[in-house]
Amino acid sequence: MRDLSKLPKAHLHLHFTGSMRVETLRELAAEHRVRVPSALVDDDPLRVPADERGWFRFQRLYDAARACVRGEADMRRLVDEAAADDAAEGSGRLEIQVDPTSYAPFVGGITPAVEIVLxxxxxxxAAHGIEVAVVVAASRMRHPLDARTLARLAARYAGEGPGEVVGFGLSNDERHGDTAEFAAAFRIAHRAGLASVPHGGELLGPSHVREVVTALRPDRLGHGVRAGEDPRLLAELVADGVAFEVCPASNVGLGVYPALADVPLGSLVDAGAQVALGADDPLLFGSRLLDQYETARHVHGFSDPELADLARSSIRASRASSATKARLLAGVDEWLASPA
Structure with missing residues (x-):
């Protein structure tokens, strides 16, 4: 079998705070004298039930980690380390997702927060030989007018290259917020040429996926795995070219599926879906991007040609330039042509 860390790929579903290394969290907590729950630093992947109590525990831990990021230096460190970790795992393109609202109080507002990340x-x-672009994300837990503000801010920095905003997302608990009320924010982003990349179809099933698709017109779905429960819906998404950001470790960690083998990765691919594997929040779920490819290989039985196809899907679903996509796709062909 070929070395998966050498397989060129794109990482399209990674959250800013959730990308943090455990050791970095320990150091920032000590520096800022913040006490963090032991569950964040014990190297034991989070496992919670797929209900409101489970999400509350996940969000409480995430907020505790986010409370340790308290200024420009911390923010720059997280981006740099995320890029270094991805580059070491073969990523040629990272589109990291951030909601600047949480970091704004430490740097003078949401505009400086976005500019620091960019x-x-x-x-x-430049430092790690990987293209790092940014997805600005709004939260379902906040007012839709906040999402419009973030969409306008994201539009100011729209582009496709390193240090530019390539997409606009919507995250947090799918059970909260009226999806349709966020449509205006996504229209602002769409007019600026940004990809629509909302979360949907992880905690809730096909009816919620259809709601997200109707209101927000996604180019990529954050997760989307539950769409497979409705073959007609899945076929429509495939026909429309909607890509799926599938994060197996997250699906198990949040209790959506009992084990990695139950994540419907194979059935989505068999249906013709464009799938991009993602790590979501490695800090909490204990596995990075390379682990998701190892899961595809060892748990779902993907062959090297099938793993190469997954990598190609991730690259094609990215917002990288045509030249970058061509370069990374050529790298995938070289990987597959190399001796096993």
């Missing part, structure tokens, strides 16, 4: 992404790209 500048750090550009610097990390």
């Amino acid at each position: 500048d750090a992404a550009k610097a990390a790209s």
Whole structure:
């Protein structure tokens, strides 16, 4: 079998705070004298039930980690380390997702927060030989008018290259917020040429996926795995070219599926879906992007040609330039042509 860390790929579903290394969290907590729950630093992947109590525990831990990121230096460190970790695992393109609202109080507002992340992404790209672009995300837990503000901010920095905003997302608990009320924010993003990349179809089933698709017109679905429960819906998404950001470790960690073998990765691919594997929140779920490819190989039985197809899907679903896509796709062909 070929070395999966050498397989060129794109990482399209990674959250800013959730990308943090455990050791970095320990150091930032000590520096800022913040006490963090032991569950964040014990190297034991999070496992919660797929209900409101489970999400509450996940969100409480995420918020505790986010409370340790308290300024520009911390923000730059997270971006740099995320880029370094992805580059070491074969990523040629990272589109990291951030909601600047949480970091704004430490740096003077949401505009400086976005600019710091973008500048750090550009610097990390040069330092680690990987393109790092940014997805600005709104939260379902906040007012839809906040989402419009973020969409306008994201539109100001729209582009496709390193250190530019390539997409607009919507995250947090799918059971909250009226999806249709966020449509205006996504229209602002769409007019600016940004990809629509909302979360949907992980905690809730096909009816919620259809709601997200109707209201927000996604180019990619964050997760989307539950769409497979409705073959007609899945066929429509495939026909429309909607890509799926599938994060197996997250699906198990949040109790959506009892084990990695139950994540419907194979059935989505068999249906013709464009799938991009993602790590979501490695800090909490204990596995990074390379682990998701190892899961596809060892749990779902993907062959090297099938793993190469997954990598190609991730690259094609990215918002990288045509030249970058061509370069990374050529790298996939070289990987597959190399001796096993």
